[in-house]
Amino acid sequence: MNDGNPDTPMELMKAIVCTQYGPPELLELREVEKPTPKAQEVLIKIHASAVNDYDWSMVRGQPYIYRLMFGIRKPKRPIPGMELAGTVEALGPDVTAFKVGDAVYGDISAYGFGSFAEYICIHENAVKRKPATMSFEEAASIPHASLLALQGLKDIGKIREGQQILINGAGGGVGTFGLQMAKLYNAEVTGVDSGEKLEMMRSLGFDYIIDYKKEDFTKNGRQYDLILDAKTNRSPFAYARALKPIGSYVTVGGHLPRLLQALCLGPLISLFSKKNIRILGLKSNKDLEDVNELFEAQKIKCVIDGPYPLEKTPWAIQYFGEGKHQGKVVITMLQPPGSDPKEEK
Ligand SMILES: NC(=O)c1ccc[n+]([C@@H]2O[C@H](COP(=O)([O-])OP(=O)(O)OC[C@H]3O[C@@H](n4cnc5c(N)ncnc54)[C@H](OP(=O)(O)O)[C@@H]3O)[C@@H](O)[C@H]2O)c1
Structure with missing residues (x-):
C-alpha cells in the first residue's frame, strides 16, 4: 500500500493479470502493487472469489460486443473477477459503512472488477456485511448467482x-x-x-x-x-x-x-x-439480506466446486467455460488449513 512517501518500499500482492484477450491460459499470476483506498473505498483482503460468465467473456473478449464494456483492444481493468468475500483492512477517509476487521462480501461488478487478487480497493457500496455463520468460500459463491x-x-x-x-x-x-x-x-x-x-x-x-x-x-x-x-x-x-x-x-x-x-x-x-x-437485468446485491436470512435458517446451501487456489484461476475459468463445473467454481486465497495459523477461516 502506498503511503505517499517516496522512500517507503512499494507493497506487493499476488493477482491474476489479463493483458490481452485470448484463451484463459494467457492469464498470468503476477506480483502487482497493492492498492490504496480512495475517499469512499475500502481496502479488502480477499479470502475467496468465484468464477462467472463475465470472467469467461472478459478474458477472451468475446462476444465482441462486451469489449465496449471491458476495453476495445485489451481489458481496461487487467485483473478479472467480480465476486468476493474478505476482510476490511483499511478505510478511505469518507467511508462510513464499515470498520477495519469487518467481514464483507458481494458482487462488485457494478463498481468494477479485480477479485482474482489478494487485495482490492472498491467503493464501500459494492459490498455487504458477511454473516458470521457463512464461510468465506460460501460467501464468495452467493451474491451473483443467488x-x-x-x-x-x-x-x-x-x-x-x-x-x-x-x-x-x-x-x-x-x-x-x-x-x-x-x-x-x-x-x-x-x-x-x-x-x-x-x-x-x-x-x-x-x-x-x-x-x-x-x-x-x-x-x-x-x-x-x-x-x-x-x-x-x-x-x-x-x-x-x-x-x-x-x-x-x-x-x-x-x-x-x-x-x-x-x-x-x-x-x-x-x-x-x-x-x-x-x-432480467440483475440489480447487484439487491436483497442480499434476504439470501442471508435463507442461508442462516439453513433453507439454502451453496453447491461449491472447489475451492481452487488463486494460481489455478486460468484453469478454473477454462473449466467453467467448458461447462464441466457443478454449482459455483470458487477460488480461495487462504493458505491450506494448518499452514498459516494466523489466518481465520
Ligand atoms: N441478467 C443479468 O443482468 C446478468 C448479469 C450477468 C450474467 N448473467 C448471465 O447469467 C447466467 C449465469 O448463469 P450461471 O452462473 O448459472 O451459469 P453456469 O454456472 O455456467 O450454468 C449454466 C449451466 O447450463 C448448462 N448448459 C449449457 N448448455 C445448455 C443447454 N443448451 N441447455 C441447458 N443447459 C445448458 C451448463 O452445463 P454444460 O455446459 O455442461 O452443458 C451449466 O451447467 C449467464 O447466462 C450469464 O451470462 C446475467
Missing part, C-alpha cells in the same frame, strides 16, 4: 405456491440456487442440463431431470407455469410453446442473438397471449 435466481423467480417471474417450474441450465450457479428457492414455494421443479450433472441435480432435489443432449424440453409437449433460463439458446416462440396458457418465461442470460429476439419478440407474444417473455 440473486439472479431470486430476482428472476420472485421479482420478474412472480413465483407462486405449488407452481410447475422448469430451470434451464440447472446444474450451474443460478440453477442450484433457483431450485432451492423454488422449493420454498413447494414448487415441482424440472431441471435441464447435461448428463454429467444429473446425479448432483437429483441429490439436490430436482423432481424431474432432462438431459438437454437427449431431449428438447420445448418439443416434448410438457408445459410449465414458470421457466427460469440461464442459457437462452432457443427462439422465444419455442419457450412460449413450453409455457402453460398463463405462464412466464424469465431469462437471466445466454446467447446474445437469442436474448435480443426475446427482447424484441417477447412483447409480441404477450400481446397475442397471456404468456410473458421477460429478461
Whole structure:
C-alpha cells in the first residue's frame, strides 16, 4: 500500500493479470502493487472469489460486443473477477459503512472488477456485511448467482405456491440456487442440463431431470407455469410453446442473438397471449439480506466446486467455460488449513 512517501518500499500482492484477450491460459499470476483506498473505498483482503460468465467473456473478449464494456483492444481493468468475500483492512477517509476487521462480501461488478487478487480497493457500496455463520468460500459463491435466481423467480417471474417450474441450465450457479428457492414455494421443479450433472441435480432435489443432449424440453409437449433460463439458446416462440396458457418465461442470460429476439419478440407474444417473455437485468446485491436470512435458517446451501487456489484461476475459468463445473467454481486465497495459523477461516 502506498503511503505517499517516496522512500517507503512499494507493497506487493499476488493477482491474476489479463493483458490481452485470448484463451484463459494467457492469464498470468503476477506480483502487482497493492492498492490504496480512495475517499469512499475500502481496502479488502480477499479470502475467496468465484468464477462467472463475465470472467469467461472478459478474458477472451468475446462476444465482441462486451469489449465496449471491458476495453476495445485489451481489458481496461487487467485483473478479472467480480465476486468476493474478505476482510476490511483499511478505510478511505469518507467511508462510513464499515470498520477495519469487518467481514464483507458481494458482487462488485457494478463498481468494477479485480477479485482474482489478494487485495482490492472498491467503493464501500459494492459490498455487504458477511454473516458470521457463512464461510468465506460460501460467501464468495452467493451474491451473483443467488440473486439472479431470486430476482428472476420472485421479482420478474412472480413465483407462486405449488407452481410447475422448469430451470434451464440447472446444474450451474443460478440453477442450484433457483431450485432451492423454488422449493420454498413447494414448487415441482424440472431441471435441464447435461448428463454429467444429473446425479448432483437429483441429490439436490430436482423432481424431474432432462438431459438437454437427449431431449428438447420445448418439443416434448410438457408445459410449465414458470421457466427460469440461464442459457437462452432457443427462439422465444419455442419457450412460449413450453409455457402453460398463463405462464412466464424469465431469462437471466445466454446467447446474445437469442436474448435480443426475446427482447424484441417477447412483447409480441404477450400481446397475442397471456404468456410473458421477460429478461432480467440483475440489480447487484439487491436483497442480499434476504439470501442471508435463507442461508442462516439453513433453507439454502451453496453447491461449491472447489475451492481452487488463486494460481489455478486460468484453469478454473477454462473449466467453467467448458461447462464441466457443478454449482459455483470458487477460488480461495487462504493458505491450506494448518499452514498459516494466523489466518481465520
Ligand atoms: N441478467 C443479468 O443482468 C446478468 C448479469 C450477468 C450474467 N448473467 C448471465 O447469467 C447466467 C449465469 O448463469 P450461471 O452462473 O448459472 O451459469 P453456469 O454456472 O455456467 O450454468 C449454466 C449451466 O447450463 C448448462 N448448459 C449449457 N448448455 C445448455 C443447454 N443448451 N441447455 C441447458 N443447459 C445448458 C451448463 O452445463 P454444460 O455446459 O455442461 O452443458 C451449466 O451447467 C449467464 O447466462 C450469464 O451470462 C446475467
